[in-house]
Amino acid sequence: MAAQDSTQSSDAPSSDLEGMMQLRREKAERWKLLGFGAFANDTGPLHSIASITALHEADDAETLEKLKTENVAYRVAGRVMLSRGQGKLKFINLRDGSGEIQLFISKREVPDTIWTLLDEIDVGDIVRADGLVMRTKTGQLSIMVQNLKPLTKALRPIAKHDGVEDVEVRYRQRYRDLIENHDEVATRFRARSLIVQAMRDFYSQRDFMEVETPMLHPLRGGATARPFSTHHNALDVNLYLRIAPELYLKRLVVGGFDRVFEIGRSFRNEGVSVRHNPEFTMLESYQAYATYHDVMDSTEALLRDVDARLLARFAAYGENRAFTFDHFERRTMISLVREVVVEKHASIGSAWALLGGTGDYRDAQRAALADSSLSPAEHSLIKRARTAGELLFSLYELLAEPSLTTRYRTPDGTQSVPVFVMDHPLDTSPLARQMDPERQREIYGEIEVTLCDRFELFIDGRELCNAFSELNDPMDQAQRFRGQLENRKSGDDEAMDYDADYIRALEFGMPPAAGFGIGVDRLVMLLTGAKSIRDVLLFPAMRPEGAV
């Protein structure tokens, strides 16, 4: 080929990264010599690849031959993912946002300029092609190219298979991860988008209104967690990034929006792990004139509905599930603790009337501290309990919660069954409504712990949802806020602030209501089988990169 003698000007090595990039820059220059821009943008209207394959996947070669004579032409654009030559033929796998199709290029069928141009097209480049649909001898649906226009030169090489595995590169350079590990990664983020859309639809269909409340908060509230701090210069005020939208959403319920929900980011200034990212997405909903039992029902409906929508589009995520949505267990926290204590920690059980023994929570606390099957760290958490409720909660977290997955399974033992854990101690739930004392007496008899109308949902070892009937008594709420301040004084830096405006809102009267929160990232992890939260966040938090 005569052109090459004059154009192979580079003496850079053709194989290290800098050499490859240099060669690609030179190829971009040659696009210009052939009359094309290296970064053109006038593509005109295009057909999506998926629409073409959907339309013609059933057509046999003969039918397509006929279409060819009728000049049914298509114009597509996308990234060159694979390319192979066969003498005067060239095959290119082209991918756009909708799918992939093969381009069939014959020297006979394209202008000479285009045939020459093909030498300057690399895997990774973005091109536009015009042509007719056809089937190759082997039956592969293809576009027989009549014209080709290069659109964007990729200066960096991509791996055509064996995509990058290093998780650090995958998270930092997500664009590259999406290209090279397309099937796994792009599919999972499409699934995430669908899941969020399905949740939105679920609430919209039930007459919930979607709202957006502030992310910059003057006070810490709505959850117990360490916040990020920032400063507003013009107002000269310190602000926190929200740790939860809860208190603002309930102000809206006061204002008469009986059903609201918000999907959005919250921020917690804590460590990163496979289950934690400093910014994460929650959905919170509030429904006036409902109780936490109503919300349990709608939670089951939500999860089944969202999952059905997901599997209708991405069936593969339904295979080999570690959990089921066919059946949900509802268990009280006290019964869960009793179960475990009776089986494995009899000394604690016999020490506390609540769990079937004789004494009060201090006796149980002493028994737990003497229980040598518990680790020093577990002992220190138990030691910290200052009330019967706090001790119950600690025992639940330490003894009952870890075994939910193994304890509650389908009859054949293959899948874990979701468990609603109900009726938490009041003193660990500063925004929840106290259980009606008569009702508590009916269910539990005379017990040492004051309970509230709350549940958390656990699925396959993960806490997914948190919900309660809302506390709407302003005097009670004010007292709980004061309790939080006491906790702060005694060293709890996750305690909430006293929110006087929220109390004022409650003084105008909030209808009885139930609220609900679900971790969207964790739900996506669960439904798509992701092991790390970083696999469901497009750009997970990373330590800043050194030199690029």
Add this chain to the structure above:
RNA sequence: GGGUUGUUAGCUCAAUCGGUAGAGCAGCGGACUUUUAAUCCGUUGGCUCCGGGUUCAAGUCCCGGACAACCCA
């Protein structure tokens, strides 16, 4: 915070007891008109994560650091 493991070509990975840093793919040159990770011939490419040390000799051993994964708290 502690422990374990890892970091070698653009990508995926080798390298025995401390003894010349390799392969496949990608790239580059060539052949090929129905390929599917095409094939065939030829070929280029390395600050072995960074900094010290031991040694005639270090990807390999020692010390320190960066980053990551996993486990524990």
